[in-house]
Amino acid sequence: MVDLQNQYLRIKPEIDKAIQEVLDSTAFIQGPQVNLFADALATYLNAEAVVPCANGTDALQIAMMALELKPGDEVILPVFTYVATAEVIALLGLTPVFIDVKDDTFNIDVDQLENKITNKTRAIVPVHLFGQCADMKEILRIASKHELFVIEDAAQALGASYTFTDDVTKKAGTVGTIGTTSFFPSKNLGCFGDGGALITNDSTLAEKARMIANHGQKTKYYHETIGLNSRLDTMQAAILNVKLKYLPDYEKKRNEVAHYYDQALKSVDEVKIPVRATHSTHVFHQYTLKANRRDGLKQYLEGLGIPSMIYYPVSLHLQNAYKQGNIKVGSFPAAEKLSKDVISLPIHTEMKEQELDFICQSIKKFYNG
Numbered sequence: 001m002v003d004l005q006n007q008y009l010r011i012k013p014e015i016d017k018a019i020q021e022v023l024d025s026t027a028f029i030q031g032p033q034v035n036l037f038a039d040a041l042a043t044y045l046n047a048e049a050v051v052p053c054a055n056g057t058d059a060l061q062i063a064m065m066a067l068e069l070k071p072g073d074e075v076i077l078p079v080f081t082y083v084a085t086a087e088v089i090a091l092l093g094l095t096p097v098f099i100d101v102k103d104d105t106f107n108i109d110v111d112q113l114e115n116k117i118t119n120k121t122r123a124i125v126p127v128h129l130f131g132q133c134a135d136m137k138e139i140l141r142i143a144s145k146h147e148l149f150v151i152e153d154a155a156q157a158l159g160a161s162y163t164f165t166d167d168v169t170k171k172a173g174t175v176g177t178i179g180t181t182s183f184f185p186s187k188n189l190g191c192f193g194d195g196g197a198l199i200t201n202d203s204t205l206a207e208k209a210r211m212i213a214n215h216g217q218k219t220k221y222y223h224e225t226i227g228l229n230s231r232l233d234t235m236q237a238a239i240l241n242v243k244l245k246y247l248p249d250y251e252k253k254r255n256e257v258a259h260y261y262d263q264a265l266k267s268v269d270e271v272k273i274p275v276r277a278t279h280s281t282h283v284f285h286q287y288t289l290k291a292n293r294r295d296g297l298k299q300y301l302e303g304l305g306i307p308s309m310i311y312y313p314v315s316l317h318l319q320n321a322y323k324q325g326n327i328k329v330g331s332f333p334a335a336e337k338l339s340k341d342v343i344s345l346p347i348h349t350e351m352k353e354q355e356l357d358f359i360c361q362s363i364k365k366f367y368n369g
């Protein structure tokens with residue numbers, strides 16, 4: 001699904017040098033590369049502050065802690081997403097309130113948002129799934145009307161741009177109250193282990209998040225709040241510093257792959273190519289089709305040595321860990337249908353035309369014989 005080896009080999013001298021510098025300095029925790037990277041990413045995103053942390057899941061947790069969400073508070077999130085979003089809500093004793101997604105963009109269905117708001121609702125967590133932004137204008141409108149925080153989960157959409165109707169453009173993660181992202185190796189900007197960050201234009205909130213990520217202390221051994229041990233280590237920051245320069249190239253390459261798939265597959269009646277939202281660019285963390293006979297297609301491709309993945313086979317309301325009272329099969333029809341129809345094809349920065357051609361020919365053969 002990804003080719004991290006060739007991506008590394010392409011920039012090996014630069015990466016190796018950056019790693020060697022960390023080894024030579026032995027400043028493995030809180031070395032200078034961490035702040036350098038945070039500042040470079042803030043500049044790239046045109047954000048006031050980036051607070052690095054240990055992974056994208058922690059970033060979500062730290063965001064909710066920094067916003068002082070309290071047990072019993074309700075947090076609205078899409079039911080069709082990676083589990084991390086719901087996990088931290090539950091861990092903090094908050095109540096996850098699921099909402100269905102749009103069957104075309106796979107993102108949170110804003111038309112259902114206001115129905116879910118109660119007097120306990122404190123925050124909305126839009127997830128920019130697969131690399132394109134949710135409908136942020138409408139989310140911001142509703143959030144401001146009801147005085148809710150907006151926590152953008154931008155783990156899959158780092159670099160994507162959201163355009164408002166007045167042509168103002170903002171990067172994913174900088175639109176709401178606070179944004180979070182992940183540098184897991186297979187993400188669009190991946191390190192060589194775990195890593196994550198929070199993004200915000202509110203410097204007070206950034207300060208608080210920074211403190212929480214480091215045991216609730218500003219001054220060593222003076223703890224002002226309950227925190228976590230969640231730091232981005234120096235080695236990962238050094239690697240990310242090198243790779244950040246290439247993020248626009250990576251995004252371009254992923255879009256070229258997506259375009260190839262689109263052209264080759266748009267005429268296949270039994271699959272639907274991904275829909276591009278008008279308000280967002282797409283950074284194609286995943287290239288996800290809706291396919292008839294999805295499981296058969298997956299098996300057929302597997303037989304030819306072509307990997308594919310199902311993101312996500314079971315939507316959150318049907319997961320054993322997140323079942324809730326009266327919610328059952330049929331409660332979120334769009335998400336349930338997607339979990340039966342979606343299939344993600346290989347997409348990464350090192351794909352060759354020959355591979356793409358083979359994948360597309362194979363899909364056509366499956367359907368047309």
Ligand SMILES: *Cc1c(COP(=O)(O)O)cnc(C)c1O
Nearest residue numbers: 055056057082084155156182184
């Ligand atoms: C990857 C991901 C996360 C979690 O990031 P980790 O770094 O793996 O903890 C959270 N949300 C979404 C949507 C993701 O894709």
